[in-house]
Amino acid sequence: MPEIPHVALLVETSREYARGLLRGVARYQQEYGPWSIYFEPHGLDDPPPDWLSDWKGHGILARINSRETAEKILATGIPAVDVRGALPDLSIPFIGVDNRPVAQLGYEHLRNLGLRSFAFCGTPRGENPNQDNRCDWFVELVEQGGQACDVWLGAQSKQHAATWEEQQQDMARWLRNLPKPVGIMTCHDDRGQQLLDACRRANLSVPDEVAVISVDNDPYLCNICTPPLSSIDVNPSRIGFAAAELLGRMMQGEQPExxxxxxxxxxxxxxxxxxxxxxxxxxxxAAALRYIREHATEGIRASQVVSRAAKAPSTLERRFKKTLGRTIKAEITRVKLSRARLLLTETEYPIATIAERAGFAEAKYFCEVFRKHHNATATEYRRRFRDE
Structure with missing residues (x-):
C-alpha cells in the first residue's frame, strides 16, 4: 500500500481569501487524496513554525509573506507551492489571481454607475506585486477610457510608516481633493474598510459622493463596514484546488512548467x-437604467423601457447609448446574465430554472446567449467557478 503523502499547510485563517484557499485544498484532497495534513492556525505575519526545520513530510503549500519563511521552506528541500506571491524572485512556483480581469471588473462596475471620475486606493509600491498589478491595470483601463486616475498608496517605507491616525488623516485629505462623484477601487477589503472610515472623517457621503468597490469579498469584514462594502469575489477555492493539484504532481516528481x-x-x-x-x-x-436593474429578470423588453421616458421617448435609445456606451437591449442582457452567473455559482438549480429566474423566456435561448458572451456553456461555467 503506497505511503500517504504528508502535506504542511502554512495558510492563515484570518481572512476569507485564505479560508477559500483551504476549501479548495480540502476539495482536492477529498477527490484525489487522502493526504495527511499538518496544519496549525496562525497569522500571515507569524514566523515559520519551529517544527518545519526537522519535518520529514512530502509537500508544503504556503502563503509566503517573508524572506525568513521562504528560506526555511527552501532549506527543507521538500516540494512547495506559494499561494501568496509577495516575493516575486522566489524559486518556488506561485499560483494566484489574474489581476487584469479583476481590475476590469471593478472599473466596469464603477463606470456602469455612470461615473466619470475614478481613483485607486492601494498599498505602498513594492509591498505586494499582486496589489501593484491590480493598481496598474485599473489605472490603464481608466486612461484607456479617456479619464485620469488618482492614486493613493500610503506610506512608502516601513521605516517611516505612519500611525493609523496619521494615515487616516492623509487619506481623508486625498479624498477631499478628488472630483465628485468619484468611483474608487481598493486593492483589498482591508483597504476598503479603511477608506470608508476616511470618508466619514472627510464628511463625504458613500455612495452618493464616493462609490467604493474592493477585492476578496470577505463577508464578515464587508458587512461590518458602514455602509456595507461591495467587493469582487476572486474565487480563492479554485486557486487552492489548482495549487494542491500542482503540489500533488510535484510530489510525484514532476517539475512545474x-x-x-x-x-x-x-x-x-x-x-x-x-x-x-x-x-x-x-x-x-437614469430612470431607465434603474428600471432595468430592478426588472430585467422579469423578462422586460427595450420597448417597455423606452415607453417610460418622461421626456422625448423617441431619443432615449440614442441618449442611453451615448451615456453608457451600449444599447438598452444590451444592458437588459447584461443584467440578466449577471443574475444567471450568480445562480450558477451559488445554487443547485437546473439550467432551465436559472434561465427562467434570470428573465429568459426559453432555456435554449439562454444557453445560446450565455455561450456567446462567456465562451463557455452554462454548465461549464458552473463547474469551473463554483465553490463546492
Whole structure:
C-alpha cells in the first residue's frame, strides 16, 4: 500500500481569501487524496513554525509573506507551492489571481454607475506585486477610457510608516481633493474598510459622493463596514484546488512548467450599499437604467423601457447609448446574465430554472446567449467557478 503523502499547510485563517484557499485544498484532497495534513492556525505575519526545520513530510503549500519563511521552506528541500506571491524572485512556483480581469471588473462596475471620475486606493509600491498589478491595470483601463486616475498608496517605507491616525488623516485629505462623484477601487477589503472610515472623517457621503468597490469579498469584514462594502469575489477555492493539484504532481516528481500561474477570471461582484448610486445627469437615462436593474429578470423588453421616458421617448435609445456606451437591449442582457452567473455559482438549480429566474423566456435561448458572451456553456461555467 503506497505511503500517504504528508502535506504542511502554512495558510492563515484570518481572512476569507485564505479560508477559500483551504476549501479548495480540502476539495482536492477529498477527490484525489487522502493526504495527511499538518496544519496549525496562525497569522500571515507569524514566523515559520519551529517544527518545519526537522519535518520529514512530502509537500508544503504556503502563503509566503517573508524572506525568513521562504528560506526555511527552501532549506527543507521538500516540494512547495506559494499561494501568496509577495516575493516575486522566489524559486518556488506561485499560483494566484489574474489581476487584469479583476481590475476590469471593478472599473466596469464603477463606470456602469455612470461615473466619470475614478481613483485607486492601494498599498505602498513594492509591498505586494499582486496589489501593484491590480493598481496598474485599473489605472490603464481608466486612461484607456479617456479619464485620469488618482492614486493613493500610503506610506512608502516601513521605516517611516505612519500611525493609523496619521494615515487616516492623509487619506481623508486625498479624498477631499478628488472630483465628485468619484468611483474608487481598493486593492483589498482591508483597504476598503479603511477608506470608508476616511470618508466619514472627510464628511463625504458613500455612495452618493464616493462609490467604493474592493477585492476578496470577505463577508464578515464587508458587512461590518458602514455602509456595507461591495467587493469582487476572486474565487480563492479554485486557486487552492489548482495549487494542491500542482503540489500533488510535484510530489510525484514532476517539475512545474511555469514559475508563475495566474487563474481567472474572478467569480463576480458581491454588490453592496457602497456602490448603490447612479451618477447620470440625464433623468430619463437614469430612470431607465434603474428600471432595468430592478426588472430585467422579469423578462422586460427595450420597448417597455423606452415607453417610460418622461421626456422625448423617441431619443432615449440614442441618449442611453451615448451615456453608457451600449444599447438598452444590451444592458437588459447584461443584467440578466449577471443574475444567471450568480445562480450558477451559488445554487443547485437546473439550467432551465436559472434561465427562467434570470428573465429568459426559453432555456435554449439562454444557453445560446450565455455561450456567446462567456465562451463557455452554462454548465461549464458552473463547474469551473463554483465553490463546492
Amino acid at each position: 511555469r514559475q508563475v500561474t495566474t487563474l481567472g477570471p474572478p467569480r463576480g461582484i458581491a454588490a453592496r450599499r457602497s456602490t448603490e448610486m447612479l451618477a447620470i445627469d440625464d433623468e430619463d437615462v
